[in-house]
Amino acid sequence: MSTSTTRPASGAGRQEPDGPTPTESRARPSAPRDVAARRAALRDRLASGGFLAPAVLLVGALLLAPFAATLWRSFSDDHRNPGFAGLDNYTLFFTNENLVRSVENTLMWVAGTVILPCALGLAIACMTDATRWSRFARLCVVAPYALSGAAVAVVWNFVLSSDGALNQLVAALGFDPPSQGWLLEWPGNTVVLILANTWQATGVAVILFLVGLQGIAPETLEAASLDGASPWQRFRHVVLPQLRPVSIIVIGMSLANGLKSFDLIWVLTRGGPGRSTETLAVSMYQETFLLQHEGAGAAIAVVLTLIVLAASWLYLRRQLDAKGD
Amino acid sequence: MRSFDTARTGSPPGFDRRRLLLAAGAGAAGLAVTGCARGDSTAAVPGAVSISTDNGSWDDGYRKAGDALKPLTGYRLRPLSNPEAISYKQVTQMTLQTSRACDLIKWGAGYELKSLARGGELSDLSRLWDRYEKKGWVRGSQRASMAYRGKVYGVPLYESHYVVFYNKRLFARLGLRPPATWDELKHCAAVLKRAGVVPFVATQFGNWPAYEWFQELISKIDPDFYRALMAGRARYTDDVPRQALDIWQDFMRKGWMTPPDYDQSNGAAGLKAGRIGMFLHGTWAAQGFTEVGMRPGKDYDAFLMPTVTKGAEKSVITESAVLAVPRSATRHEAGMASAGNWLAPSVQRVWTDFLGDGSANPVVRAGNPVVAEVKETVARERVTRLIRYGEASPPNLVQGNTQDIAAFMTQQSSPADTLRSMDERATDEWAAWKRDES
Numbered sequence: 001m002s003t004s005t006t007r008p009a010s011g012a013g014r015q016e017p018d019g020p021t022p023t024e025s026r027a028r029p030s031a032p033r034d035v036a037a038r039r040a041a042l043r044d045r046l047a048s049g050g051f052l053a054p055a056v057l058l059v060g061a062l063l064l065a066p067f068a069a070t071l072w073r074s075f076s077d078d079h080r081n082p083g084f085a086g087l088d089n090y091t092l093f094f095t096n097e098n099l100v101r102s103v104e105n106t107l108m109w110v111a112g113t114v115i116l117p118c119a120l121g122l123a124i125a126c127m128t129d130a131t132r133w134s135r136f137a138r139l140c141v142v143a144p145y146a147l148s149g150a151a152v153a154v155v156w157n158f159v160l161s162s163d164g165a166l167n168q169l170v171a172a173l174g175f176d177p178p179s180q181g182w183l184l185e186w187p188g189n190t191v192v193l194i195l196a197n198t199w200q201a202t203g204v205a206v207i208l209f210l211v212g213l214q215g216i217a218p219e220t221l222e223a224a225s226l227d228g229a230s231p232w233q234r235f236r237h238v239v240l241p242q243l244r245p246v247s248i249i250v251i252g253m254s255l256a257n258g259l260k261s262f263d264l265i266w267v268l269t270r271g272g273p274g275r276s277t278e279t280l281a282v283s284m285y286q287e288t289f290l291l292q293h294e295g296a297g298a299a300i301a302v303v304l305t306l307i308v309l310a311a312s313w314l315y316l317r318r319q320l321d322a323k324g325d
Numbered sequence: 326m327r328s329f330d331t332a333r334t335g336s337p338p339g340f341d342r343r344r345l346l347l348a349a350g351a352g353a354a355g356l357a358v359t360g361c362a363r364g365d366s367t368a369a370v371p372g373a374v375s376i377s378t379d380n381g382s383w384d385d386g387y388r389k390a391g392d393a394l395k396p397l398t399g400y401r402l403r404p405l406s407n408p409e410a411i412s413y414k415q416v417t418q419m420t421l422q423t424s425r426a427c428d429l430i431k432w433g434a435g436y437e438l439k440s441l442a443r444g445g446e447l448s449d450l451s452r453l454w455d456r457y458e459k460k461g462w463v464r465g466s467q468r469a470s471m472a473y474r475g476k477v478y479g480v481p482l483y484e485s486h487y488v489v490f491y492n493k494r495l496f497a498r499l500g501l502r503p504p505a506t507w508d509e510l511k512h513c514a515a516v517l518k519r520a521g522v523v524p525f526v527a528t529q530f531g532n533w534p535a536y537e538w539f540q541e542l543i544s545k546i547d548p549d550f551y552r553a554l555m556a557g558r559a560r561y562t563d564d565v566p567r568q569a570l571d572i573w574q575d576f577m578r579k580g581w582m583t584p585p586d587y588d589q590s591n592g593a594a595g596l597k598a599g600r601i602g603m604f605l606h607g608t609w610a611a612q613g614f615t616e617v618g619m620r621p622g623k624d625y626d627a628f629l630m631p632t633v634t635k636g637a638e639k640s641v642i643t644e645s646a647v648l649a650v651p652r653s654a655t656r657h658e659a660g661m662a663s664a665g666n667w668l669a670p671s672v673q674r675v676w677t678d679f680l681g682d683g684s685a686n687p688v689v690r691a692g693n694p695v696v697a698e699v700k701e702t703v704a705r706e707r708v709t710r711l712i713r714y715g716e717a718s719p720p721n722l723v724q725g726n727t728q729d730i731a732a733f734m735t736q737q738s739s740p741a742d743t744l745r746s747m748d749e750r751a752t753d754e755w756a757a758w759k760r761d762e763s
Contacts, residue, residue, distance in 0.1 A: 080761035162584030184735040274732025
């Protein structure tokens with residue numbers, strides 16, 4: 001990075017207010033000009049501050065202040081008149097089996113939402129990039145992305161309930177439907193939810209990968225062909241490296257989506273049966289609004305926020321630094 | 326920064342930008358002011374009382390009841406519904422802390438009402454209640470589920486009983502009659518199962534229906550124990566709940582219950598088509614049977630579930646939502662007047678005809694003959710009314726335990742593990758409730 005080149009400049013800047021340098025004291029006649037320059041600089045700073053202020057105020061009022069309040073609440077108990085509870089709400093992550101299950105489910109969701117939509121998105125984008133029916137195929141894959149999570153959940157409920165379309169299809173084909181419904185038994189129900197989410201989320205990955213594919217210079221592929229590279233080698237060594245910037249975005253988005261997954265789960269199962277399909281986002285809602293355990297809900301929100309920030313920072317720092325090189 | 330300098334010189338592009346920024350700033354300020362402004366949905370409307378409800382499909386019923394109220398109070402009803410139950414609770418609780426709450430709110434009875442009343446945001450309706458009692462328009466036994474620390478905070482909106490609806494024609498075809506004993510009930514189930522019909526609806530779909538069979542089985546084994554359990558004086562790990570879950574598990578293993586993800590809203594159609602034989606539900610379900618074209622008394626009928634234990638006191642699970650008047654109601658006096666006349670027979674006839682369910686006023690006969698017969702049976706045979714599980718204990722306890730029952734229904738949790746978990750929660754939540762009370 002270029003920090004080594006910027007530091008001396010900023011250091012010099014910091015010395016300015018300390019008083020006139022020997023050179024400046026010798027050049028007293030130019031003092032009015034200095035004052036004018038300082039006034040101009042001050043005006044510029046005020047103007048910059050004025051432009052920044054709305055954004056800073058909005059972020060402060062709508063994001064940072066609520067986060068600070070949530071952080072404070074997470075150290076309180078859930079009595080009618082809340083008192084200080086120390087780390088009690090955070091120890092629930094080790095002692096409460098529902099929260100342990102919720103963490104497990106969240107990890108499954110993260111793995112599922114990163115691997116499946118990315119792999120499928122890449123495969124579909126590559127396969128439909130240059131075929132005759134590519135537009136239609138792409139439309140079929142991308143269309144679910146336009147639906148809201150709640151609508152997708154309603155559709156999948158028709159499919160997945162015990163007397164739903166999938167079991168009827170299984171029976172029509174002469175097989176026995178599973179004795180327990182698709183959404184009733186852990187961990188199968190979480191896997192099914194992730195697959196339903198994949199159906200919806202793959203569309204955006206396809207779009208982004210298609211954009212990436214269209215940005216690849218055909219000359220590079222031609223050169224590889226002339227060098228005798230097989231199709232797989234061309235894909236592995238020419239296409240994939242050039243898709244790296246897009247892949248970073250797709251994986252980063254999928255990571256965040258996996259960690260904050262809520263709507264599909266809530267509409268399809270409400271986190272149940274019992275609390276078997278809850279992710280941390282659902283547990284946060286459940287504890288805060290249904291069970292009125294606001295301290296516990298706040299602790300989950302804080303932990304979830306830290307996980308999202310840490311995962312995003314670790315991933316993006318590594319990827320973007322590498323790209324920067 | 327050069328561009329700022331240009332702007333300061335007053336050149337046309339800079340001037341345009343300044344105007345643009347000014348306009349954008351004014352627009353944003355306008356939006357902010359509008360956003361911070363108080364909404365007018367709860368503002369007073371001449372001649373109308375606003376009523377906040379969680380069921381949009383009842384809006385017509387409230388309007389009709391409001392027309393019947395007008396000659397008595399001078400006000401109609403203006404329903405403001407939020408159809409999502411969880412969102413409704415949150416919004417209503419927040420609205421109560423403002424200076425412009427609705428004039429009337431629909432709420433749950435029992436501990437749902439107590440937890441709202443102890444916040445001091447509801448009006449004391451004890452005088453209205455006393456007047457109702459003098460007129461014989463309420464039963465004295467209802468008072469406990471509407472009161473907190475001796476004061477009444479709600480007026481019953483309706484009165485539903487949990488009964489077993491059955492397909493009359495199907496029963497006749499299979500040579501069955503409504504069971505009077507537990508053995509007869511099991512015989513009906515066995516015959517229905519042999520005929521390819523699922524005998525009972527039991528589901529955790531939508532969460533709360535999970536406790537329907539739980540409350541029914543415990544109260545039919547020992548109604549006194551049910552009362553003690555609901556009041557925190559008995560334990561979930563005692564023999565009665567264990568017996569209830571064993572019976573339930575046996576029914577599930579025999580294939581007598583619908584899958585746990587069965588959608589109850591399909592229950593009426595399932596009963597009509599003969600896919601299911603019996604449907605344990607509140608009497609409000611009668612409206613659904615009418616909607617699918619079943620005639621009360623001819624195509625469907627209902628019976629009280631027989632007691633599991635021979636000689637046990639007859640009981641029926643009863644549910645009444647309540648009408649409460651917020652202290653910060655926009656038109657408080659109008660809200661009080663409406664609550665004070667809600668149980669008038671002229672209003673209740675219109676209301677229960679719309680609902681197809683029973684009135685909380687004992688002198689008003691239900692329009693639906695099946696529901697009317699249930700209520701007459703309950704009165705004639707002096708059947709003990711027990712408050713529904715959903716309102717009988719602190720809300721947090723009910724919420725968590727209902728999820729445990731759902732896990733049991735999907736066989737993810739054994740009866741012993743389920744009851745242990747429910748018992749642990751009961752210990753914690755009762756302690757929390759009592760601590761908050763003190």
